[in-house]
Amino acid sequence: MLSDAPVFPILLARDLDAARTFYRDTLGLEILREDPDDRIVFRCGGGTQLAVTLSTVGTADIQTQLAWRVADIHAVVADLRARGVRIEEYAEPDPVTIDGVADMGHSWAAWFIDPSDNVLAVVQPKP
Numbered sequence: 002m003l004s005d006a007p008v009f010p011i012l013l014a015r016d017l018d019a020a021r022t023f024y025r026d027t028l029g030l031e032i033l034r035e036d037p038d039d040r041i042v043f044r045c046g047g048g049t050q051l052a053v054t055l056s057t058v059g060t061a062d063i064q065t066q067l068a069w070r071v072a073d074i075h076a077v078v079a080d081l082r083a084r085g086v087r088i089e090e091y092a093e094p095d096p097v098t099i100d101g102v103a104d105m106g107h108s109w110a111a112w113f114i115d116p117s118d119n120v121l122a123v124v125q126p127k128p
Contacts, residue, residue: 009049010067012119013056017041019116020053027084045069059117066119074102074109074125081123086113 014020021041024030030043030051039055051067060066071077078088078101088101089112096103101111108126115121 007049009052011052011054012066012115012117013058013060014053014115014117014119015056015059016116017053017055023116024051024053027086028081029084056117060119063120065112065122068110068122068124071123071125074111074123077123078102078111081113088113 012020017037017039021032021035024041024043025032030045032041033044033050034040034042041053043051043053045051046069069077082088082101089098090101091098091103091112096105096110098111103110105124108124110122110124112120112122
């Protein structure tokens with residue numbers, strides 16, 4: 002049953018105002034619903050949603066918490082940079098990035114970090 006059910010990620014945020022500004026104003030995501038005290042739900046492509054929930058501790062994980070699958074990673078990275086988003090650069094032993102993009106073998110990927118230190122990615126599968 003779960004294999005047919007859509008999922009949506011829930012990220013933790015220490016500051017909902019900063020999260021709203023980042024996801025709505027910087028990334029351009031539409032707010033679907035907002036519970037002012039503890040949650041904002043954003044619309045993403047393909048009928049998916051992203052929820053950002055207020056947390057007193059945020060995340061302590063440095064791994065990718067969320068990735069968008071994109072058709073042209075270089076165009077998306079350029080757009081994110083134009084919006085003021087800092088694309089992370091990594092060197093060995095992490096995946097090595099060149100101009101912000103890493104060749105992961107099966108895909109290309111680039112990472113950026115939201116105001117609550119959630120690691121976000123854009124990923125372009127290889128043909």
